[in-house]
Amino acid sequence: MKRRFKNSSRQIGRLGLRTLLVSATIGMLAFIAISLFLIHFFRNEDGKAIGDPMVVTDSRIIADSSTLYRGSSLQLLSGIKISAKGSSNKLSVTSFTFSNQINEAHSNKLIRNLRLWSTASSDQFSPSRQLGNTIAQLYQSNFTFDLNQSLQQGDNYFWLTADIESDATVDAEYLQITCIATKIGTLSYDPIPTSRRLVHKLLKNKPYYSTGNADISDLKAWNSRRDGAGEPLLSFSNPNATFHIQPGHILTNRLSGCLPTLIVERNGVLQSTSSVKSDLLEVQPGGIFFQLEKIVDPSNPKILSLKNGSQFVNQQSGYLPGKQKRFDKQSVVILKDFSNQTFSQSVTWGNVIIDNANMESVDFANGLKKVQGDLEIRKTGSKATIFTSTTDSIFIGGNLQMTGGHLAIGSKDGSSTLIIGDQLNIRNGSLSDRIPEIKNSGNLHLIAGNLIQIKDGELLLEGDHSQILFTRSGICNWKQGESNVLLPSVMISAGAVLNVIGEKIGQIAKNKELVVLKDGQLKLNEAVLFGMGGFRLEPHGTIATANPAGLNSDGWFGAIQTAKRHFSSHSVYIFDGNSNLQETGIFYTVPQPNTVKDFVIFKQSHSAVVKMMQSFHINGRFIQKSGSVNKNSFQLTTNLARKEN
DSSP, X not given: OHHHHHHHHHHHHHHHHHHHHHHHHHHHHHHHHHHHHHHHHHHHHHHHHHHSBOEEEEEEEEOOOOOBOTTOSSEEEEEEEEEEEOSBSOOEEEEEEEEEOSOHHHXXXXXXXXXXXXXXXXXXXXXXXXXXXXEEEOXXXXXXXXXXXXXXXXXXXXXXXXEEOOOTTOOOOEEOEEEEEEEETTEEEOOBOOSSOOOEEBOOOEEEEEOSSEETTOGGGEESSTTSOSOBOOOSOOTTEEEEEOTXXXXXXXXXXXXXXXXXXXXXXXXXXXXXXOSEEEEOTTOEEEEOSOOSOTTOSSEEEEOTTOEXXXXXXXXXXXXXXXXXXXXXXEEEEOOXXXXXXXXXXXXXXXXXXXXXXXXXXXTTSEESSOEEEEEOOSSOOEEEOOSSEEEESSOEEEEEEEEEEOBSSSOEEEEESSEEEEEEEEEESOOTTOSSOOBEEEEOOSEEEESSSEEEOOOTTOEEEEOSSEEEEEEEOSOEEEEOEEEEOTTEEEEEESSEEEEEOTTOEEEEOTTOEEEEETOEEEEEEEEEEOTTOEEEEOOTTOOOSSSSOSSEEEEEEEEETTSEEEEEESOSEEEOOOOOEESSTTEESEEEEEESSTTOEEEOSSOEEESSOEEEEXXXXXXXXXXXXXXXXXXXX
């Protein structure tokens, strides 16, 4: 028994050893598998996170020290700009904390209805999108708005407003409320303070409020309380009085009313058939001011102030009202009627809309020299043109949009300059350099922004010295529909990329030339450049085409079909697009024949083929990103030992 037991023990021992070895092996394999899975999993997760995670690059207070009126609503107190970089793992603002840095007792009596607003990437305040709840009254020095607001890549703008009470017993001259902390995710940021103190002067004005629809000269139209339960107005002689047209009220000015300060509040309306004799006429965001009858003396009011989000509708052909005109960037002036007089004063505009179907041709001379926002032309009469023949510059910070009408800019002596910050968008109507009073065309230098779109209508630049200039770094897209486009000389400067979307890019006029300068790029895609003018690719410029026939120096086929063509042997040539078989074409390069700087194949499909129609020598790089080359019995030589992928 002992022996058998002894033998059994040995057998069991051997079996246990095998079991342990097998178990250990299985465990090791499982451990390796799990480790590989975890490594792969976390590597993928890290790859996603490392891709482009959002980070905060800046948080700062925006300086604003505008004067505050007692009894006014939605008064801007402070602004915050948060700059973020990265498009993945977006961050959110979870709170803003503000501090009241002036006498707390005064603030508690004067400040009501604190609100936080967002204007996204716009640096101009307008109360259109409120965030979080309204804080009805201040009870302590510091107060916080809790929210969950996602940040976008780039700059994000936030604003604090309040209603100011009219309590005359509070002897306060200043208010100062500023952001002291911003919480983004779980981290808190201290905004960078402004270079000057963010202090608002508080006027000791006596406010009166409209009681309903009436004339501004009617004493019964005003009351010291918004609900009409206060003191009635006894006279207009108090120089410290401010008159507020409340939301929903329409007041008229038929009798040349004389009010020290007139404020058109949000959703309030002023309709004037005469001059408004005031030191200040202020149209606040959401307010509207109509001028209905002709202004012969522009000295009233002394100051016409249009805040962001306000509108002024001009329905008369005289002067614009206001000795001084202060138009915020996002204010809107709608010109339903106008004449040469309307543009006779120097004005820095916000947004301008020209909408006059019955006008005769009007010379705006230097009256539109600076438009901070958009210039939109809707109607100018069936045969009328709004034009200028001055040699000065016209700057449009936003878009030039045309949905009808005729705009002509061009100097007969020198050259006028039109600078467009963002887009030129012609949906209908015409932009030209042909001035009604000049038999021949004038001269216009058009400096493009980031888009030229001509859906319908005309772009006709025929002057001997007219040009379209692409001078800014980055891409400017060209989109052209069934429209009439006659191009002047076109220059694509260093860093600029003209990218043609669609099949058209106008017609190069005779004796004009499209030139791609050093480090400039012309990306034609499927489009064809044609006309009786010329094309010139300068050394170190770049041309890219997806045309199946490629580039050719002779014949009316391929991407370039102009009367004259010049291809530099020191330039970059890119063949791209989605055609499965694209020919290089036959183009002559100078000063070295059949020579290019860089030769790039970048087809959308890896199976696509670029077929050589001539031999090429490459002085720079042969870059084959996607697609292949069919040499077609020609030679392809390069100074480099290998091609670049």
